[in-house]
Amino acid sequence: MSLKDLISPFYVWQRAFEKPYTQKRPIEDRPGAPRYRGFHMNSEECIGCGTCESICQNHAIDMVPVEGLEQRAGDSGLRPRFDYGRCCWCALCVDICTTRSLHLSNHYAWVTEDPDAFHFTAGTDAMPWNQNSLGYRRDDDYHLLVHDRVEMQALSAEESVAGFDEVMRGYTEEEAVLEADRCVECGICVATCPAHMAIPDYIRTVRKGDYEAGLRLLYETNPFSSTCGRICTHRCETVCVMGYQGDPIAIRWLKRAIVDRVPQEKYREILGDEVEENGKTVGVIGAGPGGMSAAYYLRRQGYAVTVYEAQARAGGMLRYGVPSYRLPDNQLDKDLEYIRSLGVEMRFNTQVGRDIPFTQLLDEHDALFLAVGLNQPSALRIAGEEHPRVLSGLRVLDDVASGKDPGVGKRVAVIGGGNVAMDAARVSRRLGAEVDVLYRRRIEDMPADPEEIRESQAEGCTLVPQAIPVEIRNASDSNQVTIVWGEAEMVADDKGGRPRPVLQEDRMHEETYDCIIAAIGQGGQIDFIPAEFRDRIEFKWNKFVPGDYQQTGLEKLFVGGDIANSRADAISAIEDGHHAARGIHRFLSGALDG
């Protein structure tokens, strides 16, 4: 071995004192491309629908609670948490995002020695790229979701006003599947539905064509599915995530699509409702949606149920207040007859307080559910109201439902902006009248369903907003009536309520009509409850204030429906009935104290 061979290994030491050939932090100062798919960002538009989580092929996203963020209508309160040990930055989550809140920044370097650090909740955790304005965003013309609703066939406005045929004609099977296909199954709608119906699940049954499974799901929470498939106020659709970039899913129509395809004769077999008598009895006061919903769920629990109804038929306002062009009688009957088929005893033409004392019902039954609704029309209480050509909206609708001619004439003024007013107006159009609808506030303030407002206008009703009726006078023709109304200025409500109309006395108008239909609101009638129970039942204004499970301080009495909630719609009454049935069962089985 030569000397050179012996000392050559030591030559390497001279390298120890040279400058390094590699860069110490090679990725510094190399920004990503403007549309680089870097780290995730989430804006405040996120409502926690979880569609990103569903589409992620690598299970890199979990929807998690976030401190300080509460669940509320239309927001799950959850936010996407990313696991960068799984993410492949495919950006499907961005492409599917229903609110377009999710983006990718063009940051791509995240250096840490902690191997568990690569989890973060986008938009919530403070990350260096949160303010990044570059990175991948979905193009405006690129959509993974179908934004346009499959419209339901409907009668034209001309065909509608020609009679009382149902306006909405229903989905074909193909249309229903196409509409169901649009649903991303996020379930945001479930919390908003007063009955918390299993909406994504029953929409899935439509997609599969499994209507029997769909019916079973509907009846878990709503025995008025044919009715609600037509006239529900569909609060669920107001929060549907598909509504952020397009049309919300037609949830109401998909419910109808199920019920329309199952004949009533098959209900018992499909639903498998078997009643095992438990020996206890429950009285239900009022055969509207609240009362009959309670009757259904109580009967399923084995209670002997007797329903006391002042009218000759069941249905309450659904029968006497909703015209057949929106809810045909046979569809309401489909719901009611199935409930009755379980053995519910009906006592029609029996008004509690007049035909039978309240205390007798209290003595005869183990529990009572009261859902008498709001059936007393508020008076106008303006001068001249007693004129014979001033009619009540409820009376007009009742007459039409009962096959009588309410005699509205050829020129009608309807006062009010709720559903009763809209229906009174549309009924009058069908009876051949020209109709003006006088409303004290603006059209956007009308409490009627938007569809009702739109359809009434399409059918030729003229809406006159910010019109305050102040006096009714005799017209020169004794068969007519004159109304004096003044224009209203809207003023803001200091406490955040809806703007309030204020009469402008210098802008008054006078108009003559064949009749005036007053539909300004309704109240309840509960005078049949004896004074001796007053201290045990809580009221606020004209409503009951029930406790847990709709129970009152009078332990055997449970209340629900319009007389006990502020929403005053059918689906809320149905839920009250269901909730009270659970409460009564707990009460009578000792699980719920008085």
Place this chain on the structure above:
Amino acid sequence: MNTVEEILDFAIDREQQAADFYSNLAERVSSAWMKDMLLGFSKEEMRHKGKLKSVKLGDKLLNADQHVQDLKIADYTVDVEPAEDISLQDALIVAMKREKAAYRLYSDMAANIDDPELKSLFLGLAQEEAKHKLYFEVQYDEQIMRDN
């Protein structure tokens, strides 16, 4: 009434009369529901009375210049009788109109007096009554004319 004390005593007495009016009516009505409502109105008047008593002890009334919204519902609704079968709607009308009458009374008194201190006091009392009227008008708007 020539002194602040006398005027406040007069106003306190009126609030007591209003409270008595509602509690007496509550005794007469047949509906348990309305009885509760009217007793609530009576309590509201007693609350007003309590406020005036505290003014006597040094608290301030509403500023006479402060704007209180007038919805004018009391102007175009008809007079109703406080009968035994009074409804919620009619009870609210009675209440609105009583507050309106009190507002007018104090406004007229203010207009007919020269003493600036007493004028300001009457105007302050009128503003209080206007506020009470607004309360009942808002309830009428919300509870009765829900669809209008």
